[in-house]
Amino acid sequence: MAMGALVHDRESVRLEPVEPRARRTARVVTAVVAVGYATNSLVTVVVGGLRGTGLLAFLGCLSVVVTLQLAHSSPGALAWPRPVRSVTLLAQVLATFAPAAWVGPQFGAAAGFVAGSMLLVIRSRARWALYAGVAAGVFVAALLQQQGWQALNLAYAVHFTLLTGLMLYAVGSLSGIVAEVSASRGDLVRMAVVQERLRVARDLHDLVGHDLSAITLRYELGYRLLPAARARAATELRDVLDVVRRATAGVQAVAGGSGRISLATEKSAALATLSSAQIEATIRISDVTLTGRLDEVMAVVLREGITNVLHHSKAQQCQVELVVEGDTVRLRMSNDGVDTVPEDPAGRGCGLGNLAARLAEVGGRLTTRSQGEWFHLTVEAPARRQAPAADRHQPDTSPRERWPRGAGPAERWGPKTTSAIVLLVLSGYALTILLNIVWTGPSVAGALGAAACVVTMLVMQLLLTFGLLRTPWARRAAMAGQAAVTFLPLLWLHAPWGSMAGFVAGAVLLELRGVLRWALYTALGVVVLTLAVLTGSSVSTIAWLTISTLLTGLIVYGVSWLMTLVREAHSARTELTDEAVEHERLRMARELNEVLVDGLSQVALRGVLACRLLNVAPERAPSELEGILELLRRMLADVRNVASDYRNLSFTGELDSSRAILAAAGIEVTIDLHGRTSDQKADAVLATMLREAVTNILRHSTARHCVIKSEQGSLTIRNDGVEPSSGQPAVQDQHGLGDVARRLDGVGGRLTADVEDGWFQVTAFL
Numbered sequence: 001m002a003m004g005a006l007v008h009d010r011e012s013v014r015l016e017p018v019e020p021r022a023r024r025t026a027r028v029v030t031a032v033v034a035v036g037y038a039t040n041s042l043v044t045v046v047v048g049g050l051r052g053t054g055l056l057a058f059l060g061c062l063s064v065v066v067t068l069q070l071a072h073s074s075p076g077a078l079a080w081p082r083p084v085r086s087v088t089l090l091a092q093v094l095a096t097f098a099p100a101a102w103v104g105p106q107f108g109a110a111a112g113f114v115a116g117s118m119l120l121v122i123r124s125r126a127r128w129a130l131y132a133g134v135a136a137g138v139f140v141a142a143l144l145q146q147q148g149w150q151a152l153n154l155a156y157a158v159h160f161t162l163l164t165g166l167m168l169y170a171v172g173s174l175s176g177i178v179a180e181v182s183a184s185r186g187d188l189v190r191m192a193v194v195q196e197r198l199r200v201a202r203d204l205h206d207l208v209g210h211d212l213s214a215i216t217l218r219y220e221l222g223y224r225l226l227p228a229a230r231a232r233a234a235t236e237l238r239d240v241l242d243v244v245r246r247a248t249a250g251v252q253a254v255a256g257g258s259g260r261i262s263l264a265t266e267k268s269a270a271l272a273t274l275s276s277a278q279i280e281a282t283i284r285i286s287d288v289t290l291t292g293r294l295d296e297v298m299a300v301v302l303r304e305g306i307t308n309v310l311h312h313s314k315a316q317q318c319q320v321e322l323v324v325e326g327d328t329v330r331l332r333m334s335n336d337g338v339d340t341v342p343e344d345p346a347g348r349g350c351g352l353g354n355l356a357a358r359l360a361e362v363g364g365r366l367t368t369r370s371q372g373e374w375f376h377l378t379v380e381a382p383a384r385r386q387a388p389a390a391d392r393h394q395p396d397t398s399p400r401e402r403w404p405r406g407a408g409p410a411e412r413w414g415p416k417t418t419s420a421i422v423l424l425v426l427s428g429y430a431l432t433i434l435l436n437i438v439w440t441g442p443s444v445a446g447a448l449g450a451a452a453c454v455v456t457m458l459v460m461q462l463l464l465t466f467g468l469l470r471t472p473w474a475r476r477a478a479m480a481g482q483a484a485v486t487f488l489p490l491l492w493l494h495a496p497w498g499s500m501a502g503f504v505a506g507a508v509l510l511e512l513r514g515v516l517r518w519a520l521y522t523a524l525g526v527v528v529l530t531l532a533v534l535t536g537s538s539v540s541t542i543a544w545l546t547i548s549t550l551l552t553g554l555i556v557y558g559v560s561w562l563m564t565l566v567r568e569a570h571s572a573r574t575e576l577t578d579e580a581v582e583h584e585r586l587r588m589a590r591e592l593n594e595v596l597v598d599g600l601s602q603v604a605l606r607g608v609l610a611c612r613l614l615n616v617a618p619e620r621a622p623s624e625l626e627g628i629l630e631l632l633r634r635m636l637a638d639v640r641n642v643a644s645d646y647r648n649l650s651f652t653g654e655l656d657s658s659r660a661i662l663a664a665a666g667i668e669v670t671i672d673l674h675g676r677t678s679d680q681k682a683d684a685v686l687a688t689m690l691r692e693a694v695t696n697i698l699r700h701s702t703a704r705h706c707v708i709k710s711e712q713g714s715l716t717i718r719n720d721g722v723e724p725s726s727g728q729p730a731v732q733d734q735h736g737l738g739d740v741a742r743r744l745d746g747v748g749g750r751l752t753a754d755v756e757d758g759w760f761q762v763t764a765f766l
Contacts, residue, residue: 029555033171034073037110037164038062038066040548043543045058045103045104048104050104058103069168071088072092073116074172077120077172078123092113096134108138108161113164119168119169119173120172135165159428167428171555213310214269215603215632217273218239220629222236222240223629234614237614238611244604248601262296262299263290263299263322269303270302274318279335281318282320283319285322286323286324288322297361297362298381305320313336313337315335319335320332320333327382329383330378330379331379331380336374337373338370364379366378419466422560426559429552429555430457430503433497433500433503436497437497440493446489457486457504460479463478465559467564479504479507486500486503486504495535496528499549501549502550505521505525505550506552506555506560508524509553525549525550596635596638603635607628610624655671655708658690658691661694667705668705669706671708673709682747682749686766688743690715694717697721705719713765714763714764715763717763719759720760722760744766749766
């Protein structure tokens with residue numbers, strides 16, 4: 001089977017993404033919280049007696065603060081140029097603290113917004129100092145008011161500023177991470193697929209190529225032994241069948257992602273191979289057991305070293321020694337019969353270059369030197385840096401486990417950081433509720449009882465938020481218990497308090513679904529409002545109690561749900577990447593099966609026939625061996641071609657990976673191919689065009705459908721999700737597609753692009 005064969009295919013793949021829903025929820029929660037806290041701030045200053053021009057001025061400043069806060073909470077704010085971020089932060093700081101001149105102590109009600117902005121848009125670690133500096137500014141400004149602030153009021157002002165800032169940072173950053181997961185998922189899947197191709201290419205050369213070389217050598221030896229040493233030739237032909245079977249298993253293992261080999265097995269194989277080649281071999285491997293990846297790498301080094309001896313020398317002697325000296329494993333290989341070679345191992349072809357890459361994975365290095373007719377290869381690796389053997393398609397530096405450079409908010413957040421921030425936000429709101437209770441002036445016993453209830457509420461919420469209760473009945477029981485301790489303090493406090501039912505409101509939104517949860521959420525707000533009315537609270541207090549409860553519930557729900565969605569997004573990203581890699585592996589397995597497994601089966605069958613002919617018709621055996629050798633030479637060429645195609649860009653390979661990437665991004669893909677070019681240069685250009693087009697779809701559109709259509713002499717890629725624009729886009733002005741246009745010019749083609757009815761279309765003509 002030729003690589004890049006004609007494909008006639010039409011299919012659709014659909015995966016509903018979760019990220020758009022998460023981003024919408026994040027924006028809604030952030031906007032509602034900002035408006036809600038702004039409303040509370042406005043109520044506070046009105047209750048404080050602010051009227052007329054002063055109130056209008058405060059309202060103007062508050063509008064600036066809220067507007068800038070929403071801008072700073074957008075996922076792209078961290079990427080703004082530094083001057084822009086500095087100006088917007090300065091404007092928000094001025095709008096926050098300026099009202100202190102005429103509003104009085106109530107000015108600090110909105111200071112949490114600027115504290116959150118410090119964390120959201122400042123890149124350096126100084127953001128935490130500035131975040132604390134905002135709270136310190138509120139403290140100092142309150143003292144300067146000289147209105148006899150009580151210690152509890154000061155503590156509440158500082159605490160609420162820090163809590164609001166941390167909450168806004170959490171909501172803003174978590175939504176940014178979810179957006180970033182969606183934007184970068186295509187790149188991550190592409191990286192995983194490319195890595196899988198390179199793994200197969202490397203293993204084809206290092207593992208399968210060696211076996212084919214050894215098989216060819218043994219058959220050549222058997223051919224040369226005829227007719228003088230027919231008995232020995234028969235022995236060689238029988239023995240080589242074991243190598244053929246091992247090579248067949250090796251091809252299947254390479255395509256399957258496993259294919260581990262051991263040093264002990266390679267030692268025996270090396271002795272047999274060198275003996276068959278009539279090379280005097282001395283192999284001394286000390287009595288040491290290497291485990292995990294190091295044993296496999298050393299086995300590959302031994303195999304590749306023997307291959308080099310056979311291919312690049314006229315060796316009569318070969319010496320191999322492996323020793324462990326302290327914390328270092330050292331493998332030395334030496335052979336005669338060579339000319340002077342370069343010191344750079346990568347300069348001797350992809351074999352030793354592959355070894356250098358493999359050794360780098362275990363912290364090792366490779367050196368070579370020549371001395372007269374002798375060539376020396378030395379490999380060193382730390383003995384203690386051994387990890388358990390892992391699947392070969394999942395090396396330690398897998399792109400699925402880390403973010404690409406410049407990832408923005410994701411560089412700041414990991415699972416532990418996310419959990420810590422959510423824990424601090426929830427604990428902070430529990431402390432806020434407790435301070436609101438203390439503000440009502442209960443007795444010591446009453447305060448302690450209320451504190452016990454608040455702690456119970458917090459524990460229940462943490463169990464729900466972090467998913468520690470696995471069964472539905474346990475989660476319902478926790479929510480019911482939370483509701484009970486929410487209202488229990490009314491028995492001795494006899495009045496509602498700020499953020500009273502916030503935790504149970506958040507739990508209701510988190511645990512229930514559909515209209516019911518919003519109905520119960522609203523009902524809790526009505527209950528708090530009714531209690532406030534029945535206890536004779538003022539209008540401003542009624543509004544504050546109700547709004548604070550609903551806001552706290554929304555924040556608890558938003559932070560909890562966003563954290564869950566981030567976890568799901570990361571999990572889905574890994575699963576989708578694994579699916580894309582598995583799809584790529586199956587494709588390569590089909591190709592390798594047609595290229596190599598079928599060929600090896602023919603070699604085995606014809607080898608058995610040659611053995612029989614030695615006994616029944618010895619004059620026909622040389623002709624059969626010649627046919628086997630010719631088949632093996634073609635197979636070696638096929639291995640090189642397949643490995644080269646996996647290393648280099650091909651349209652067929654890029655089509656398969658693009659299909660998986662678009663599906664991973666939740667985009668429905670329709671592929672309709674009816675014609676392909678046989679020119680390798682044009683094929684590479686089309687592959688580049690496809691890659692750039694898919695990149696543009698992922699980064700610059702909200703596409704839900706993509707059509708890839710090929711006809712004789714053209715390739716068209718269409719996607720929806722773009723805004724109509726006047727005129728034809730200037731493809732040449734775009735970096736990615738502009739490069740493709742120039743490359744098409746070089747092969748006599750051209751590139752066009754246009755937008756029509758919300759669909760962007762790019763077409764390459766050859």
